[in-house]
Amino acid sequence: MGGARRATIKDVAARAGVSPSAVTIALHDKPGVSASTRERILEAARELGWRPNLAASSLAGRAVHTVGLVIARPARMLGLEPFYMEFISGIESVLVRRSCSLLLRLVEGDGEVEVHREWWQGGRVNGCVLVDLRVDDPRIDALASIGLPAVVVGHPSLAGPFTSVWTDDAAAVEEAVRYLAALGHRRVARVSGPVELGHSAIRTDAFTEVSRRLGLEARTVVADFSADQGSRACRNLLLESERPTAIVFDNDVMAVAALGVAAEFGLSVPGDLSLLAWDDSQLCQLTRPTLSAMRHDVFSFGAQAAGTLFDVMAGVTPPAHRAHVPSLVPRGSTAPPRR
Numbered sequence: 613m614g615g616a617r618r619a620t621i622k623d624v625a626a627r628a629g630v631s632p633s634a635v636t637i638a639l640h641d642k643p644g645v646s647a648s649t650r651e652r653i654l655e656a657a658r659e660l661g662w663r664p665n666l667a668a669s670s671l672a673g674r675a676v677h678t679v680g681l682v683i684a685r686p687a688r689m690l691g692l693e694p695f696y697m698e699f700i701s702g703i704e705s706v707l708v709r710r711s712c713s714l715l716l717r718l719v720e721g722d723g724e725v726e727v728h729r730e731w732w733q734g735g736r737v738n739g740c741v742l743v744d745l746r747v748d749d750p751r752i753d754a755l756a757s758i759g760l761p762a763v764v765v766g767h768p769s770l771a772g773p774f775t776s777v778w779t780d781d782a783a784a785v786e787e788a789v790r791y792l793a794a795l796g797h798r799r800v801a802r803v804s805g806p807v808e809l810g811h812s813a814i815r816t817d818a819f820t821e822v823s824r825r826l827g828l829e830a831r832t833v834v835a836d837f838s839a840d841q842g843s844r845a846c847r848n849l850l851l852e853s854e855r856p857t858a859i860v861f862d863n864d865v866m867a868v869a870a871l872g873v874a875a876e877f878g879l880s881v882p883g884d885l886s887l888l889a890w891d892d893s894q895l896c897q898l899t900r901p902t903l904s905a906m907r908h909d910v911f912s913f914g915a916q917a918a919g920t921l922f923d924v925m926a927g928v929t930p931p932a933h934r935a936h937v938p939s940l941v942p943r944g945s946t947a948p949p950r951r
Contacts, residue, residue: 619660619733627656661733661758677712679703679921680737682724684744689838690718693865694893695910702914703741710922712738725754732760739763739925741917745770745810763921765913768932770810775924776932777917781811782818784906784938785860788888789822789830791940792858796948797886799829801856803845803866807834815862829854835866842866846873850885857949858886864893867903871945882947892941901944908938 621639625632630645630653637644638653645653656662681703683690690696700714707714715737717727728751731737739761742751752772755762764771767778792800802819805812816832823830833849835841842861849856850873861867867889871881879885881901889896892905913935923930 619657619662621662623660624653624657624662627660628653661729677710678715678737679707679712679918680715680717680728680731680740681743682717682719682727682740684719684721684724686720687718692839693837693863694895695863695891698893698910699743699914699917702911702916703918704914705911706915706918706922722750725751728755728760728762729758732758739921741765741921742774746808747810747813749810761921761925763917763924765917766810767814771932775920775930777913777920777935778932779908779913779935780937781814784890784908785815785818786822787937787940788860788906789819789826789828791942792860792886792888792946793826793828795858795886795946797828797856797858798949799854799856800858800860801830801849802832802860803835803842803849803862803870804832805835805837805862812862819860829856831856835862837863837865839865839869843869843873846870847876850874850877850879857884858888858946860888860890862890864889864891864895864903864905867905867945868895868899871899871903881945883950886946886949888946890938896943899945904943904946905941906938907941909936912936 621632621635625635628635630649634645634649635653638650639657683696703714715731719727728740742762743765745764745766749770752774756773762774764774764776766776768776789800800823804816807813819830819832833845835845842865846859849859859870861870867887870887874881874885881887887903889903889905891910892907896903896905916933916935920930920933
């Protein structure tokens with residue numbers, strides 16, 4: 613990571629032109645330094661990004677054993693999304709064997725870099741798992757510059773200098789579209805996650821390209837993985853004069869919501885409309901009809917990400933690791949279109 617390291621009390625002292633003991637006095641707000649000196653020390657600490665090493669203080673010098681995970685999702689939505697529950701369970705299956713803890717933070721907006729920087733500079737984590745990588749993600753350069761040990765969950769093209777653990781989204785999309793084409797569908801659509809996400813862009817490009825090669829009419833509309841936006845996107849597609857006969861959804865929650873939308877329109881699934889979900893889950897198996905889905909062992913995916921991070925934290929730089937390609941599980945929600 614270029615040899616970057618955390619700022620120390622000695623660094624703050626050198627920047628402020630005082631002794632390390634004066635820094636300790638000022639930062640703990642104890643008497644012994646003048647107000648102007650205290651302010652100079654605090655300003656130096658801010659400039660260097662120094663924060664108190666809370667973990668080191670509490671553990672009296674013992675090694676920290678904590679892995680960080682920041683997810684940009686509203687808390688209510690995260691609780692409804694099976695993917696992250698399985699993914700976190702996979703991470704925990706590795707951490708528990710190593711007597712380590714997971715530090716989880718949910719954020720909204722662009723606060724992820726600051727959270728990671730605070731954790732690393734403050735000594736609260738040994739390393740982090742980075743998820744939901746965006747195209748030209750600002751986290752990559754910012755976190756590499758401070759030397760944060762991390763593993764990216766995403767395609768190597770998004771990971772910069774970090775090791776990545778990834779699934780071949782393009783290959784999975786191609787399998788899904790080829791399956792629908794083999795059933796006889798000529799008008800297909802896809803409801804994606806947020807367009808700025810790297811895996812959304814990869815899936816969109818693959819969906820467009822394979823549909824073109826197969827001579828299908830295809831389009832992608834954008835949602836946010838929620839049931840509400842998934843329903844809205846599906847509704848808009850079904851209002852088109854040449855509506856699709858099959859729709860692929862980027863997660864299971866949106867696909868389940870689409871079953872209700874089809875019922876609103878008086879359409880039968882799969883007789884009038886075929887639906888296919890990404891990331892098979894119990895939700896897909898509890899609906900009627902059951903949902904065809906791209907199955908991905910999300911639990912093992914989380915475990916692989918955590919195991920790779922331990923290699924990185926140990927000073928090893930493992931190569932990018934591709935997990936199993938999601939595979940198609942046909943169920944009751946897909947069938948040939950009506951003639």
